[in-house]
Amino acid sequence: MTTNAVVWGENVHEQNKPGVRELYPDGMHGTIAAALNADPAIRATTATLQEPEHGLTESRLASTDVLIWWGHTAHNAVADEIVERVIKRVWEGMGLILLHSAHFSKLFKRLMGTPGTLSYREAAERERIWVVNPRHRIAEGLGEYFTLEHEEMYGEPFAAPEPLETVFISWFSGGEVFRSGLTWRRGAGNIFYFRPGHETYPTYHDQMVHKVLRNAVKWAHTPQIAYSRVHQVPHVPVDMALEPIVDRNPKF
Amino acid sequence: MTTNAVVWGENVHEQNKPGVRELYPDGMHGTIAAALNADPAIRATTATLQEPEHGLTESRLASTDVLIWWGHTAHNAVADEIVERVIKRVWEGMGLILLHSAHFSKLFKRLMGTPGTLSYREAAERERIWVVNPRHRIAEGLGEYFTLEHEEMYGEPFAAPEPLETVFISWFSGGEVFRSGLTWRRGAGNIFYFRPGHETYPTYHDQMVHKVLRNAVKWAHTPQIAYSRVHQVPHVPVDMALEPIVDRNPKF
C-alpha cells in the first residue's frame, strides 16, 4: 500500500529571505517531500500557495491520503474556499499534519475550535523533544528524546484542545516547555500537530525529524473509502425505522 | 456564588408554529430560564435572535458566566460577528451549553471543528437517557436513567470530536442510540452538548431535564477572571528569557 502525500508549502520565506532560500533551495516543502519519498511506501508531491487553487484542486485532494501543511506569514492569503475544501476532505478521512507555525493557520483554528495561541522566541536555542508515548506509531524508531540544537521556542499555554494522545513534549534552553506532538481526530480524519520547523533553521534536514514525518504520514493514513456520509443529515422515515414504531406526533 | 446564565433562543418556531407557541407560551428560552431560576444560586435571563445584536452585546457577554443556546431553523440568520464574539468569550472561560438542534449551529461547528451531522426522525418516540458517568456533576440527582416519552430521534454516527467525558447515552424506540451528553473544553471554556429538546415536545417542562440543565450550568461555570491571554501570542525577548540564553541566530 502506497500513501499519497501532498506537502503544502506557503513558499514565501523561501522567496523573500535569502537565508531561508540558501537553507532550503528546494523550498521547505521540497525538502520535506524528498524526506518522505525516501520511504518507498510513500509517494509525496508538493503544492504551494502561489499555484492556482493553491495547488489543491478538488481532484488532487480526492486522491490525497495525507496532507502536510506549513504556513506562517501568509495565513490570510489562503483562500477560505480552499480551507473549507481541505477541511471537508479531512472529515472524509484524509490525514492532516500541521507543522510548526501552522498552529496559527486558518486550517488549524477551524479544525480545533481554538485560537492556537502560544508564546515564542527566536534565539536559535536548544530544543529537546521527549517521547512521552513510547511505541506510538509516530515515535517509531526514535530513542527517548532527540535534540534540535537551533530552534525557535514555542511556550505553553498552547490554546489547543486536549488531544487524543500526547506524543512529544519539548524542553527549551530558555526555560519553557511545549506539547510538541499532539493527535486528534475530526470526522474520519487523523490530525497530527508537530511543533518544530522554523524557516531559518535546518530542522527539515534533520534525520530524526524525517523519521517523525514519515511515521506521521503512515499513522495519519486511513486506507478506507472516503466517509462522504459525514456531510449528510439523513432523515429516517417512521416506516423505515429499524424497529417497528408508530408516528405519535400530534397532528396540528 | 451566583451564576449568571443567559438562555439564548432562536425564537422562530414559537412565532410561526401554533403548536410550539401553545407548548411554550414563554418561548423555550423563557421556560428554560424559569427552570434555571428555580435554583437560588442561578440568575438566568434570556436573549433572542430578534433583539439587536441578538441580545448578546459585548457588555452582556462580559458578565455572562454560562450561555445556553437553542437554535434550529435560523442558524444562518445568526450574524457571524456575534458567533465570533461568543466564541471569544468561551475561550476566555464562559461556559456554553448547546441544546438539541444546536448541533448544527455555527457555534457548534466552529468550536468543534466537525460538521455536527447525525440522522434524525420525528415520531414522538420514546427516548431513554442512560447515565454512563454516575456522580458526574451534570448527572447529580438523577437515577440510572430517565425517560422522555415523546422526543425526536437523533442517531449515530454523530460527527463530533471525542469528548472529554461522555455523560449520557440515549436509547430510542426505533432502534438507534446517541451520545446525548458530551463535554469538551475550548480555551478556558467548558462546553456541554445536551441532545433532547425538540420544539414540538414538552421536553423543557420535564423535571429531570430541568435538573440536568441546572447541573450543567453549575458545572460549566468557571468562577475565575476572564482568560484574555488566550487571544495573545506574546513574544518573549531573548534577554527576558527565564533561563539565561544567548541569541544564536545567524545574522543575515
Place this chain on the structure above:
Amino acid sequence: MTTNAVVWGENVHEQNKPGVRELYPDGMHGTIAAALNADPAIRATTATLQEPEHGLTESRLASTDVLIWWGHTAHNAVADEIVERVIKRVWEGMGLILLHSAHFSKLFKRLMGTPGTLSYREAAERERIWVVNPRHRIAEGLGEYFTLEHEEMYGEPFAAPEPLETVFISWFSGGEVFRSGLTWRRGAGNIFYFRPGHETYPTYHDQMVHKVLRNAVKWAHTPQIAYSRVHQVPHVPVDMALEPIVDRNPKF
C-alpha cells in the same frame, strides 16, 4: 507483516454445557482463531485455562503480538502469576483484546483500575451495534451498524475508565445501551474491549463479528521492539544530566 495472535479461552462452558459444546465444537477460542486465520496476514493459535501455565508461557507471550481473551466462570482460577505476566507484556507493547465477560476478569480489572461492573440479562434479545467512530481501523468494512439477533444484554453504567475512543455503542431490545467497543493504551500496549460473545449464542460465527475481530487484531498490533524500559526506574546521575547542572543537595 504477519500478526501472531493467541486466542485464550477459559474453555469451561464448552466442557460442561452441552448447548455450548454443540454451538462451538472447537471451543469459542477455536472458532475465533479460525476466523482470524481467514486473513492471511494473521497467524492465530489458541491457549486455554487447562494447559500448563494456562498455555501462556514466558516464551509464548514473548512472541505474541496480540492476545485475545475470553473468560467468564473461572476468572478466579486464573493464576495471579499468569495475570501479572500478561500485564507486563501488554505494558511492553503486546495488544490485548478483551471479549464480553472478560469485563470481569482479573486482567481487565487490573489494567483498567475499575471494577468492570455493569447490569446484564440473558434473554437472547436483539443487539444492534452502532459504529460511532466511522473509519476507525476497528470498524473497517462495517456499515453504520450490524445486528446480533440473539445476545445477552449488558447495560450501562459500565465501570470502565473513559476510553481513548468509543468505537461502538449497542442498542438492546429491552431498553438498555452499552459502550460495546472501547480502546485504551496501557504502557505501550493497545487494548480493545468488545462486548458481544455470550457462550450460548452463535456470536462468534457471525461474519461481522469476524470482521471486527480481525480489524481489532491488526489495530492492536504494535510492530516495534518490546518496550522493556517500562519496567525500569532509571536513576540519572548528576554528572550525566543532559544539561550541565551541579548537585545542590544539602550535605547532611
Place this chain on the structure above:
Amino acid sequence: MTTNAVVWGENVHEQNKPGVRELYPDGMHGTIAAALNADPAIRATTATLQEPEHGLTESRLASTDVLIWWGHTAHNAVADEIVERVIKRVWEGMGLILLHSAHFSKLFKRLMGTPGTLSYREAAERERIWVVNPRHRIAEGLGEYFTLEHEEMYGEPFAAPEPLETVFISWFSGGEVFRSGLTWRRGAGNIFYFRPGHETYPTYHDQMVHKVLRNAVKWAHTPQIAYSRVHQVPHVPVDMALEPIVDRNPKF
C-alpha cells in the same frame, strides 16, 4: 460546604532522616494538613502508616471526601487490605490526590493499571511548573508558571495512562520534562497526580504548592452520596425489562 480531607503520610523519612525531620517537624502530612486548613472550607486531618489500619478505618474513609497520599520508601508496607479499601472508596466517589513518589505506590499502580515508572535525579535542581490548562480548577490563582528552586527531577516517559486533562508540565534544569499535573476518573472518584514533593526539599512549605493542594482538594470532592452501585453487577430479569421482551433463550 466543608470538604473533609485526610492527609496520609508514610511518616518514615520524618523519623529516620534528621534533615527531613528538621524540615518537617510536623511531618510532611502535618504540614500539608495545615496548608489545607488555612482554607475555611476544608477540614483536614492526618493519618499515617504506623497507626492501626494505617489510620484508615472503614468508618474514617466513609466520612472522607478527599484523601491525599504521600508514600515513598514503604510502599510495600502498606497492607493490601487497606489499599483495596481505599480503592473501593475512590470508586464510590472519594477524591484521591497522589503526591510525588506515590507514582510508585500500590494505590497508583492499581488504579492506573500501569507501572508508574519514570526516571529521576536528586540534585536539588530548579523545577519550573507550567500551567498548560489555564483556569482549570486546580490551577486557580496561579500565574503562567511557578518555580521550585530545589526539587528532585522526574523525567518522561511516565508510565501512566493518557489523562482526562493535563494541567501542569514541568521543566527541569538538567534537561528533562514531566507531566506534573494529571487528572483521571475511576468509577465516581476524581484522581489527581501532582509531581513535586521530595522529602529533603521545602516543597510543602511553598505558597504556590499550597494553592495547588487546596484547589485540588476542592476539585476532587464530589459532594454526592457514595456510588455503592459500582460494586454490583445487577441481574435484570426478563419480566422486569424496561421494554417488553420475551425470553428467546433455547431451552437446553
